[in-house]
Amino acid sequence: MIIGVLSQKGGVGKTTIAVNLAATFAKSGLRVLLVDADPQGSALQWSAARDAEPLFSVVGMAKATLHRELPDIAKDYQVVVIDGAPRVNELGRAAILASDVVLIPVQPSPYDIWAAAETVRLIQEAQQFKENLKGVFVINRKIANTAIGRDVTEALGQFEDIPVLPAALHQRVIYAESAGQGLSVLEVEPKGEAAREVASLAKLLMTKQEKRKAA
Template sequence: MIVALLNQKGGVGKTTLATHLAAELARPGHRVLLIDADPQGSALDWSVQRDRGGLPRLFAMTGLARETLHREVPELARGYQHVVIDGPPRVTGLVRSALLAADLVLIPVQPSPYDAWASAELLRLLEDARDWKPGLEARFVLNRCIARTLLLRDARRELAGTLPPALATTVGQRVVFARCARTGRLAAEEAPGSLAAREMVALAAEVLGTAR
């Protein structure tokens, strides 16, 4: 399965979700490749911090911020059960290529009307990609949520019944994720048993469920 995390709006938490999703998909012993397709290289920076901390490599990683991504991924994916693509903001050619490479597109959005509006262009690109890949699946992911707020309630209501649909799993706005970005750790390593760690386990399980 090839999963691309895409949204042309920056700051929605794509890299945090991508690194944690790759780790959770790898936990059953699967070989997983994370492709950093963002020219900013945030996932690669996270990996460098992990290496400096002497932490084990749970999955393979490479940088590939090129518009030929969709042509190169099939070769790169050989020998891996899952591939996760951390996509770029605002680079339309790269986003198109990532869409064509993917089996499933996850669209992280914060519970804000501004994020929903910013996703409109990506949804247009998604429909264009389906002309070439009719079976391409997509899901919204509510990320950086603050529990029991009106914004979260309203966002869930607005996404109910949308196309693409939203995953049932939501991920909170949590300090542990900021620490993970600085240290190259995962929520399960920074705060074992925490709600943040459990959310990522649930996210990976639901993502796997879409492929069945």
């Protein structure tokens, strides 16, 4: 399974989600590759900050040819997570075409909802060449018990073919604190709320992939 974490808007938490998803899959015993397809190289920086033994492989592939080069590399892994580039259409298209599922992080903000439309357009464009490609939204940095957290889910309903996953990620300091050490939330607080919500997200993505294969 290849999961592309993509948004045309920067600062939505792509790298945080990609890193923690990769760690969660790896901790479950799967062979995992994290592909840094963002020219900023945030996932590679996270890996460089790490003193502990690596949980998974990390490679930099910010290339417009990613969708052609990745299949040969991906065959050695059970799960590949792509940390995609924001605002770069050529790289964004390549990451989408390389993916089985595109995960679109959306914060509870009208700016994120507006930006989501462009990512959805790129997915729809890619589906002309890859009809089994799926897209899903995940609400990131949700603030519990606020109306805006509920409103964003309703607003995303306008994109009928892209469902909102029920596993939202909440605003938690541990995401930033763990990243600074090159660690995942699962390693810092394995029984914490952040680890549980990322595990729920990983399980949903795996279930979607199994359904896609069965279809």
